[in-house]
Amino acid sequence: MQFLGRRKKLIGNFQNDLYDQCLQFYGQPPLENISLTEFETFAVERLKLLKTVENVGVSCGKSSEQYTKKLDAEISSLNFPHRGGISEYEKRRKDHISHFILRLAYCQTEDLRRWFIQQEMDLFRYRFNCLHSKHKTDFLHKNNLKYETVSAEEKKNLKDKLIASSYGLSGTKVEEHDVYKVPFQDALDLVRTRKVYLLAGNAYIPHHEIVTIVLNDFRTRLSKALAMTARSLPAVQSDERLQPLLSHLSHAYVGQDYSIQKNIGKISLEQIDALSGKSFPLCMRHLHKALRENHHLRHGGRMQYGLFLKGIGLTLEQALQFWRSEFVKGKVDADKFDKAYAYSVRHMFGKEGKRTDYTPYSCMKVILSNPPSQGDYHGCPFRHSDPELLKQKLQNYKVSPSGINQILELVKGMHYQLACQKYFELTHNVEDAGFSLNHPNQYFTESQKLLNGGRDIKKEVDMSQRSQENPASLWSLKMELDRQGISAK
Amino acid sequence: IETYYDPACLPDLLPIYYRRLFPFSQYYRWLRYGGVSKNYFQNREFSFTLKYDIYVRYQSFTTQNELEKEMPKMVPYKIDIGAVYSHRPSQHNVVKSGTFQALEKELVFDIDMTDYDDVRRCCSAADICSKCWTLMTIAIRILDRALREDFGFHHLLWVYSGRRGVHCWVCDDAARKLSVAARAAVAEYLSLVKGGEETVRKVVLSDPIHPFINHSLSVVERYFQQYAIVDQDILGSKESVDKVLALLPEDILSFPVSNSRKGGQYFDKEIMLQYCYPRLDVNVSKGVNHLLKSPFSVHPKTGRISVPIDLKELNTLILLSLICEELERPRADEAEEDDMKDQENEQEAGERRRIRDYKRTSLAKYVKVFDRFLEAMARSRKGEMLKKSDLQKDF
Numbered sequence: 001m002q003f004l005g006r007r008k009k010l011i012g013n014f015q016n017d018l019y020d021q022c023l024q025f026y027g028q029p030p031l032e033n034i035s036l037t038e039f040e041t042f043a044v045e046r047l048k049l050l051k052t053v054e055n056v057g058v059s060c061g062k063s064s065e066q067y068t069k070k071l072d073a074e075i076s077s078l079n080f081p082h083r084g085g086i087s088e089y090e091k092r093r094k095d096h097i098s099h100f101i102l103r104l105a106y107c108q109t110e111d112l113r114r115w116f117i118q119q120e121m122d123l124f125r126y127r128f129n130c131l132h133s134k135h136k137t138d139f140l141h142k143n144n145l146k147y148e149t150v151s152a153e154e155k156k157n158l159k160d161k162l163i164a165s166s167y168g169l170s171g172t173k174v175e176e177h178d179v180y181k182v183p184f185q186d187a188l189d190l191v192r193t194r195k196v197y198l199l200a201g202n203a204y205i206p207h208h209e210i211v212t213i214v215l216n217d218f219r220t221r222l223s224k225a226l227a228m229t230a231r232s233l234p235a236v237q238s239d240e241r242l243q244p245l246l247s248h249l250s251h252a253y254v255g256q257d258y259s260i261q262k263n264i265g266k267i268s269l270e271q272i273d274a275l276s277g278k279s280f281p282l283c284m285r286h287l288h289k290a291l292r293e294n295h296h297l298r299h300g301g302r303m304q305y306g307l308f309l310k311g312i313g314l315t316l317e318q319a320l321q322f323w324r325s326e327f328v329k330g331k332v333d334a335d336k337f338d339k340a341y342a343y344s345v346r347h348m349f350g351k352e353g354k355r356t357d358y359t360p361y362s363c364m365k366v367i368l369s370n371p372p373s374q375g376d377y378h379g380c381p382f383r384h385s386d387p388e389l390l391k392q393k394l395q396n397y398k399v400s401p402s403g404i405n406q407i408l409e410l411v412k413g414m415h416y417q418l419a420c421q422k423y424f425e426l427t428h429n430v431e432d433a434g435f436s437l438n439h440p441n442q443y444f445t446e447s448q449k450l451l452n453g454g455r456d457i458k459k460e461v462d463m464s465q466r467s468q469e470n471p472a473s474l475w476s477l478k479m480e481l482d483r484q485g486i487s488a489k
Numbered sequence: 490i491e492t493y494y495d496p497a498c499l500p501d502l503l504p505i506y507y508r509r510l511f512p513f514s515q516y517y518r519w520l521r522y523g524g525v526s527k528n529y530f531q532n533r534e535f536s537f538t539l540k541y542d543i544y545v546r547y548q549s550f551t552t553q554n555e556l557e558k559e560m561p562k563m564v565p566y567k568i569d570i571g572a573v574y575s576h577r578p579s580q581h582n583v584v585k586s587g588t589f590q591a592l593e594k595e596l597v598f599d600i601d602m603t604d605y606d607d608v609r610r611c612c613s614a615a616d617i618c619s620k621c622w623t624l625m626t627i628a629i630r631i632l633d634r635a636l637r638e639d640f641g642f643h644h645l646l647w648v649y650s651g652r653r654g655v656h657c658w659v660c661d662d663a664a665r666k667l668s669v670a671a672r673a674a675v676a677e678y679l680s681l682v683k684g685g686e687e688t689v690r691k692v693v694l695s696d697p698i699h700p701f702i703n704h705s706l707s708v709v710e711r712y713f714q715q716y717a718i719v720d721q722d723i724l725g726s727k728e729s730v731d732k733v734l735a736l737l738p739e740d741i742l743s744f745p746v747s748n749s750r751k752g753g754q755y756f757d758k759e760i761m762l763q764y765c766y767p768r769l770d771v772n773v774s775k776g777v778n779h780l781l782k783s784p785f786s787v788h789p790k791t792g793r794i795s796v797p798i799d800l801k802e803l804n805t806l807i808l809l810s811l812i813c814e815e816l817e818r819p820r821a822d823e824a825e826e827d828d829m830k831d832q833e834n835e836q837e838a839g840e841r842r843r844i845r846d847y848k849r850t851s852l853a854k855y856v857k858v859f860d861r862f863l864e865a866m867a868r869s870r871k872g873e874m875l876k877k878s879d880l881q882k883d884f
Contacts, residue, residue, distance in 0.1 A: 185663075192677045194677075197700065198640065
């Protein structure tokens, strides 16, 4: 405490009051200047945190021990405020600033807003529940959340009714802890499910449920704030320094981008058919099948599949041969191919036009941009296919009925990447994929790793030997990060 | 109380109804809500179903007078009330796109007898009789209590729908301002019977039993014996007994009843609720812009008027034709006297005629129920204003 006190004197501006609490409502935007580097780093790190919140929330129950452990670990490793420890000033500042930056990136569409609000709410709920009871009350006071408490006498009169209405409420709990009285309109989640006692238009909320009310408040405020942010966005986007950063963030993929292929030339064209069944994610398997059957793919499909093939190691010459041989079987003759389509293949490899070396699409990009229409085969089958058709396809690929159900459940919950991960687990016969799916090429690499088990273990032994020789070498550190799929740019 | 009704008589009877019986001044008084909000009546949407099933939306009126003149002219076969919008509904096309919004509306509930077809034996579809009307009584008692005691609403107007059910209009300020989410939450809180054709066991109870369910059960228990066992005779045939048995836990014969399935110990309560508990359509209650049949509107298929229900008397129905017939009889005597007075003042005469006319019919007592409802709201508004002016220290 003394440490913080001294800091207060040193810095002494009103911002410090904002940061004297571990958790905040993000009511006021930050007012300081920061560097562009900090701007980007903060944003990317918060995005990683939110993605972890999403993944962990679906794979473990939100109140399970595993959830707590994993989320704790991620919060610590990314340097976000954690359970009110000491020297948290920098972390809280980062928490504050990064939240507001992501608002800019995620306010633009309904889908983005919904995702952002959901993850921020889950994160907030987790952090609020970690607070001590006293700190919870402090938080309510500090943020002017004036929830009226019920008098001891009223509590006594209503005790039986309260116990019969609220889950996990005992007589002692009613006596010892506060019960709050809020207008029923502020407790809709509890009213809808009839998990609360109502009298004369008020909902009687036991202390341990107050988080639901606070969350409601949080959601309402954030929703309004995002709507307002969206309106002032054009002004922000006109800043040339910020515009590329922000648009990159909302489609952000925070891992390896597979722009540097490690296995160039290691795949032969004859292997592709077999590989498509074994190691391709469903979207690419689908595209490959459509290409083989129709001897054609439209632009969206050519881009998504073509870049993927580049990512798994095809050379430009191989790619040209691959596409030409297929298209020629269809309505396109060799000449037309060379004139029209070859150009776009070379374009993909950075040999034409701007000479940008295009990177293979991440899952986020496939899911969020360019939805397929009639006659298209690109996109994410978990996102873009009708569930009935998806089910049929999975049945054709011999996925078990219970597996199909698990996948469909995940799709219903809009967890498309987790559905694909489940598809991985089912087709490779493993319980846990062992990685967090973010990129089709990652799917391929992981699949190959699993299927060619032996070779990779040897590689790992080599690596650990190397790092023992040079424990602190940047090279070995980078290898470690690469293995975890986190880019250390 | 059934009399022969022929829909073909509507074109003749409806104009009379609108000219001489429809209680315009009470209707206007209701929808104006004391004039506290500017343009509240003017921005209200009405929709009319005209002859030949022509449906027109976004009707709105500026004054009571306009309403009184237009209705007998347009002769709507059906009248629905919608939301209070941000602008006059009749001008919704000229308003800047996106700014025409539904702002407020009463919280409404629709209980339809056809939703109970799987559990009533006396009638089906649109038929109702004294035996199944009890279901409406039960529904009204349960919902009225919950809306008042649990949700704190005070101004509830229960209305017979004209054919096969009842509507509830919750008119409190707070109710009219509720969001879609809040309306849905209230409707879900009040829902206990869930599932469609493929669900056999539609009520599932488990510990702890919420006080709301206990209150509802005590109402159902009051009526169950007479309604289900006697009137509906649910144990009177093999078919209906089988239906009841289908709701019992499989191991009922082993004593004591085990908790092998969720809440297995409450099967008796579940059965009673499945047969009697009110069945709501959440979608009717959810939407702020949802259009619902207006009180005092005629139901073209039955000729009956949607009259307010006095909660002290839940058992009578009325026919439009009946009213008009009653009307014809006294006419001849007073005709001369009326005509002389009418020379003096056209409007006053119309007003006087109308007041006299409905008072001569059984419509009178329903308008009285409506009046009492309006009085209560007016008193409450006055109370609010006094409170406000006290706070502002106006004298």
